[in-house]
Amino acid sequence: MPLSVLVLAGGISHERDVSMKSGRRVADALADAGAQVEVREPDADLIGHLIATRPDVVWSTLHGAVGEDGTIQSLLELAGIKFVGSDGHAAKLAWNKPTAKTILHRHGVQTPESITLPRSTFRELNAESVLAMVGTQLGFPLIVKPAESGSAQGVTKVESAAGFAKAMIDAFVYCDEVLIEKFISGTELAVSIVDLGFGARALPPVEVEPEGGSFGYSERYTPGETNYYVPSRLSPGVIERAIDVALTAHNALRLRHLSRVDLIVDEAGTPWFLEANVTPGMTETSLFPQAITADGSELSESYLSIAEAAARG
Amino acid sequence: MTQTRAGSVTNFDSWKHAYAARASNLSVSEVRALFAVVSRPEVVSLAGGMPDVSALDKGLIEQAFNSMMATRGNYALQYGGGQGDLRLREQIQEIMELDGVHGSVEDIMITTGSQHALELLADLFLDAGDVVLVEAPSYVGAVGIFRHKEAHIEHVFTDDDGISPEALAEAADRMAEAGKKVKLLYLVPNFANPSGVTLTAERRQEVLKVCKERGILIIEDNPYGLLYFEEQPPKALRAFDSEGVVYLGSFSKILSPGLRVGYVLAPPAIREKLVLANESAILSPATFAQMLVSEYLSIADWKGQINTYRKLYQEKRDAALEALEQYLPRVKTTRPNGGFFLWLTLPEGLNSKEMLPLAVNELVAYTPGTAFYGDGRGANNIRVCFSHPTAANVKVGIQRLAKVVNLQLDLLDTFRAE
Numbered sequence: 001m002p003l004s005v006l007v008l009a010g011g012i013s014h015e016r017d018v019s020m021k022s023g024r025r026v027a028d029a030l031a032d033a034g035a036q037v038e039v040r041e042p043d044a045d046l047i048g049h050l051i052a053t054r055p056d057v058v059w060s061t062l063h064g065a066v067g068e069d070g071t072i073q074s075l076l077e078l079a080g081i082k083f084v085g086s087d088g089h090a091a092k093l094a095w096n097k098p099t100a101k102t103i104l105h106r107h108g109v110q111t112p113e114s115i116t117l118p119r120s121t122f123r124e125l126n127a128e129s130v131l132a133m134v135g136t137q138l139g140f141p142l143i144v145k146p147a148e149s150g151s152a153q154g155v156t157k158v159e160s161a162a163g164f165a166k167a168m169i170d171a172f173v174y175c176d177e178v179l180i181e182k183f184i185s186g187t188e189l190a191v192s193i194v195d196l197g198f199g200a201r202a203l204p205p206v207e208v209e210p211e212g213g214s215f216g217y218s219e220r221y222t223p224g225e226t227n228y229y230v231p232s233r234l235s236p237g238v239i240e241r242a243i244d245v246a247l248t249a250h251n252a253l254r255l256r257h258l259s260r261v262d263l264i265v266d267e268a269g270t271p272w273f274l275e276a277n278v279t280p281g282m283t284e285t286s287l288f289p290q291a292i293t294a295d296g297s298e299l300s301e302s303y304l305s306i307a308e309a310a311a312r313g
Numbered sequence: 314m315t316q317t318r319a320g321s322v323t324n325f326d327s328w329k330h331a332y333a334a335r336a337s338n339l340s341v342s343e344v345r346a347l348f349a350v351v352s353r354p355e356v357v358s359l360a361g362g363m364p365d366v367s368a369l370d371k372g373l374i375e376q377a378f379n380s381m382m383a384t385r386g387n388y389a390l391q392y393g394g395g396q397g398d399l400r401l402r403e404q405i406q407e408i409m410e411l412d413g414v415h416g417s418v419e420d421i422m423i424t425t426g427s428q429h430a431l432e433l434l435a436d437l438f439l440d441a442g443d444v445v446l447v448e449a450p451s452y453v454g455a456v457g458i459f460r461h462k463e464a465h466i467e468h469v470f471t472d473d474d475g476i477s478p479e480a481l482a483e484a485a486d487r488m489a490e491a492g493k494k495v496k497l498l499y500l501v502p503n504f505a506n507p508s509g510v511t512l513t514a515e516r517r518q519e520v521l522k523v524c525k526e527r528g529i530l531i532i533e534d535n536p537y538g539l540l541y542f543e544e545q546p547p548k549a550l551r552a553f554d555s556e557g558v559v560y561l562g563s564f565s566k567i568l569s570p571g572l573r574v575g576y577v578l579a580p581p582a583i584r585e586k587l588v589l590a591n592e593s594a595i596l597s598p599a600t601f602a603q604m605l606v607s608e609y610l611s612i613a614d615w616k617g618q619i620n621t622y623r624k625l626y627q628e629k630r631d632a633a634l635e636a637l638e639q640y641l642p643r644v645k646t647t648r649p650n651g652g653f654f655l656w657l658t659l660p661e662g663l664n665s666k667e668m669l670p671l672a673v674n675e676l677v678a679y680t681p682g683t684a685f686y687g688d689g690r691g692a693n694n695i696r697v698c699f700s701h702p703t704a705a706n707v708k709v710g711i712q713r714l715a716k717v718v719n720l721q722l723d724l725l726d727t728f729r730a731e
Contacts, residue, residue, distance in 0.1 A: 012356065014670055017349035041353075119727070127728045154670065165728040172724055173670040211324075217346065224326030231321065285325045294321075 013064030146175035191246030357710030395592035397423025413548030427575035450685030466687030475512030478519035504652025514547035
């Protein structure tokens with residue numbers, strides 16, 4: 001009997017479009033490997049459908065909230081249905097960037113100095129004085145990002161106090177909590193991790209070099225707008241350190257099956273943890289599938305191995 | 314230095330070096346991606362300019378299909394001529410008469426929606442840097458085509474009576490004095506997309522005069538003219554000038570956009586070139602769709618169907634205006650007498666594009682005003698399309714939109730930002 005996989009894609013989130021693309025890519029690859037695949041939207045009939053059909057495994061490619069904040073994972077756990085990816089608790093911790101940073105900091109990993117502030121703070125304490133204090137203490141440039149979001153949506157690099165308030169508004173339209181992080185100049189590196197139940201293994205890190213300088217939404221999803229280096233041009237020693245940090249992140253956050261850890265490697269060769277993704281993008285320009293290919297594997301076989309590992313539990 | 318090795322590099326586009334320069338603005342956009350949610354049933358979409366085809370009697374389409382296959386099946390399944398089916402062109406003559414337009418079947422060409430006619434005309438007339446005069450705001454699909462042709466898009470002051478003839482003359486003269494070639498005026502004179510305003514009869518004459526004096530060809534795009542609520546709009550500009558106006562029509566709004574059948578009525582010299590360009594681009598417009606439209610026009614009470622649409626859209630417009638008054642009293646809106654659209658002006662400082670993520674959270678979609686300008690204006694405008702959701706959902710959508718506006722106003726107030 002072929003493995004039956006229900007791929008969840010779409011949903012109502014700011015990243016619906018990316019999720020649809022990711023889901024179709026995963027489904028195609030799994031079907032190529034011989035799995036019996038159904039792609040489905042999370043909708044009013046989903047729970048009933050899952051209980052009635054009980055697929056061997058669910059692979060959620062839902063990006064954004066519900067898909068990555070542990071909601072769908074917790075529901076699947078409750079229903080006793082096996083699924084690819086981290087459990088609800090781990091997903092929730094990783095999805096909230098400030099929480100993930102705190103956990104990693106406690107594990108001795110460098111992460112950019114930051115402060116996380118809810119919307120209510122600015123109303124209560126006077127936004128101007130809060131921003132002035134944060135700008136003075138952390139120093140510009142700063143990275144302003146929603147505490148919970150993906151695909152670089154709502155992220156701004158703030159060069160000076162002049163653009164700070166606007167950047168905050170642009171982040172708050174995505175999330176009621178905003179992370180303000182000291183900007184670290186360096187090389188962007190994405191380390192994908194596969195964990196089939198025998199210990200986490202890092203795939204070759206992918207170095208990201210956006211042509212316009214910043215790795216925003218357009219640069220992520222328009223072919224031709226970003227150069228990806230695999231293997232990275234960084235020295236072997238630095239790459240090794242980056243992999244160590246990524247594995248520490250995967251293990252410290254108790255992630256499962258697959259993840260992608262985003263890092264900045266500064267000029268001194270120190271990797272700084274930015275975030276961990278429990279549902280990495282799987283589109284044609286995404287970093288996780290690039291890493292699998294760079295590892296010398298076929299996407300179809302690799303995805304099937306991941307789905308089988310999830311089905312084993 | 315941390316970088317010591319030459320890595321294998323990819324950018325996922327092996328042909329980046331080969332694209333034409335004009336392809337450089339074809340990038341994935343975050344705003345476009347946010348629109349993906351409109352396909353979810355929970356989201357009330359006030360965004361896309363879609364007709365409510367649920368009000369179309371599908372039995373009539375089925376009858377038209379069966380009749381077409383029985384009588385002209387082989388013809389419908391075959392290539393056709395570049396100018397389009399003669400019988401359909403004769404029927405289009407009758408439709409255009411309703412707008413006061415008389416034209417020879419010889420000067421009508423069928424296109425794949427009127428968007429296709431616009432593309433062919435832009436290709437025929439515009440070199441990079443040539444000036445196209447348009448309303449302020451103007452139809453997003455036209456702005457997109459003109460931008461892709463690397464034309465200079467000059468928006469002309471437009472108020473509740475349509476485009477201003479004085480401002481039109483001033484803009485044309487200013488552009489000419491700057492050494493630019495002013496080639497075209499593109500207009501949606503009836504219940505315009507996106508503003509909903511209608512050009513008055515007096516201004517139509519003045520616009521014709523301004524353009525005639527300056528040798529500017531008028532493209533009159535009229536997809537909504539028959540969808541009036543109270544009174545019929547003034548006669549088409551083309552009714553008064555057969556040489557200076559190219560007239561575009563469409564079955565997308567009065568029948569169905571899925572068929573992709575539109576038409577263009579042009580002076581003979583232009584029509585000749587359009588037919589050659591059409592043949593060069595697509596050989597012939599889809600015969601199957603043309604036949605189906607033609608059969609529908611033969612067997613159905615198509616004027617009755619248009620009346621059905623008119624009544625339906627009037628109810629929806631009323632619902633939209635009522636909801637705006639109730640939930641967004643500070644927002645200024647146009648009050649169209651037909652068509653699909655309202656044009657909202659938000660309180661100063663609000664940016665409709667930047668608050669789109671909030672709209673996704675609140676399960677409502679709209680089109681930001683900047684889409685309808687080629688020069689970055691429109692930040693505090695929104696186009697509301699009331700034609701597709703039910704009247705009840707139009708109200709729900711506007712209630713949700715009000716929440717989005719208020720959330721964004723609160724954010725702006727908190728940060729005292731402009």
